[in-house]
Amino acid sequence: MSTRDTDWEGVRLHVVTGKGGAGKTTAASALALALASGGKRVLLIEVEGRQGIAQVFDRPPLPYEERKIAVAPDSATQPGGDVYALVADPESALLEYLEMFYNLRHAGQALTRVGVMDFATTIAPGLRDVLLTGKAAEAVRRKKAGKLFYDAVVMDAPPTGRIGRFLNVTSEVSGLARVGPIRNHADTVQKVIHSPQTAVHFVTTLEEMPVQEVLDGIAELRGLPGGGIQVGGILINMVRPMELPARELRDVAAGGVDEHELAVGLKAAGLDGSVRLAGDLAAELTEHAVAAVGQQEQRHRLDEPGQPCYELPFITDGIDLGGLYRLSAALRDQGAA
């Protein structure tokens, strides 16, 4: 057992959302790896059928089946752990459901052929969501030999714009069956999602629009009827190092750079053409400062909701497995897992 404190002790369903392009799948994958270290078993669920997890872990497309896809590294004091992945699609979940409750697998397959499954999940968009969140809730509650099977479940969830509706299962199915197994199913899912076992994390970059979506998303979750859903951490993705202290950055952004000082420095370093080079580097530095000041502004806005923020470093060469491990280490160092 781990003895270190993390910010999300007791949370077993980690829902990860964010604006498209902010790196939701990458962040969810890194979080799953981070949660797995210390000999844990973690399930990473994808619900939008884009095979993003397979791409992040550099695997061929994954089926509707829980499969081990990565091993968290062990450290000097702790053993590694296992990350499993599942690509959940509503149609397969519905088939599974029909089989479980009605023993209708064959009929279900026949219905799939005439398009009924697609139809059912289409005319009742809420049904899709219940089936998908239901899959996650089932994994959270699953037991084997009296013990919980997964230590944690991480869901790469729909983007922020849809997250409230996606998770607020009860109102989603209120138009659906008022009694019967789907209803019971929805109620169970609802219990898990509204419990302290579930937290919703937001992924963003330090740009205006993704940050705005985080703030709106948090407000939406907090405003949900029925006690709301626990808001988790804010995962700030693609954070680049600052080359100057914040104060100097502001000065440079506002007033530019002393090119003469730069030219002298460049000359001292033995670089030719130091005057022209100083001009070009000054332009570069000013641009960086303007961008960095803008990012700091966005960073301050993220403090407003009062949730813990975690920074994921920008990885220049694109995310590969090595990069993913670096991100997961960053999450652990900052106490997210």
Added chain:
Amino acid sequence: MSNVTPPPLDVDRLIDDRRTRVIVCCGSGGVGKTTTAAAIGLRAAERGRHVVVLTVDPARRLAQSMGLSRLDNTPRVVPIPKRPRGDKDRAPEATPAGSLHAMMLDMKRTFDEIVEAHADPDRAAQILANPFYQSLSSGFSGTQEYMAMEKLGQLRRADEWDLIVVDTPPSRSALDFLDAPQRLGRFLDGRLIRLLVVPAKVGGRAYLKVLNAGFGMVTGVLTKVLGAQVLKDVQTFVSALDTMFGGFRERADYTYRLLRAPGTAFLVIAAPEPDALREASYFVERLAQEGMPLAGLVLNRVHRSPAARLSAARAVAAAETLQAAGGPDGGPHALTIAALRLHAERMQLAAAERRVAEHFTTAHPHVPVAEVPAQPDDVHDLAGLGAVGDSFYTG
């Protein structure tokens, strides 16, 4: 590695060509589609076109800068800022001014309008109040795409503008926007949805025979899963919508034809990142398959350095020399050290971006590419849009 250079994409020529009537900006989410669409619209207006930009989900400040404060489905005039024409190399040529309008899509309103246009008032009211219609018109994945295309069709038919620039919905997958309208059209027009209504109609017997005993099972399962109320709502909705059937498919087909017609040009927008360019690749292939005219790729937020002659390695070495001489805090040359480190980082980033872009060009050597440099700050005013537009100048 061999040098892979794509043909240049001449956006100015595209927007100056009066035969270009529709420009569709597509690409995966988060790559700056909306900004690019707005910048192209503004530039085209500056160059004399009468332009309307249809946006779907603009950033708040960008929307405000264009005078759009609400989703109201109405094109608003955007005043074209006067720009100093001193810098002849960059500024558009002085042509008789065009005009710029912009609008934000309200998908529910657009859907309601279709219903109102096709049904008598009583029936329309009945449809609009139907719970199933309400979830369909605001929740169904694909409705936004369908309505964006519907709006494009309407704007084209109105013929008040000589250029329409469309920003596609922020789907995770760029392809959604081509498929969703047809999916929705097919769904509303489909056999199954009619099948549900047939028990009430004699004409439906033929369908019943096709599935005969199976039909009972279908409704049986659907009732179990969805509940009887949902099926009833759908049935009411479908019978109320009866006169409009066929209409949906037809409208989807109309916009589909419009997208393939001469005068339409697709721009695929991507950031120089592996995911975005992978989506761009799929999209390029798909457009070719559908016979839709691709004008080229806009590579957005590209990092370049004005001091590219100084390599990353030399910059790092120089920084280390100064650091060694100046002590831990850099001594008198702290600023220079910061500038050199930053430069090295920028050069590495530029090289990484170039590698990803070359990947794309190796796979699609004939696709023209235009690069838009990364802007230091979020673009949130017309001057910023103008600056993005200026990067299309190829001289």
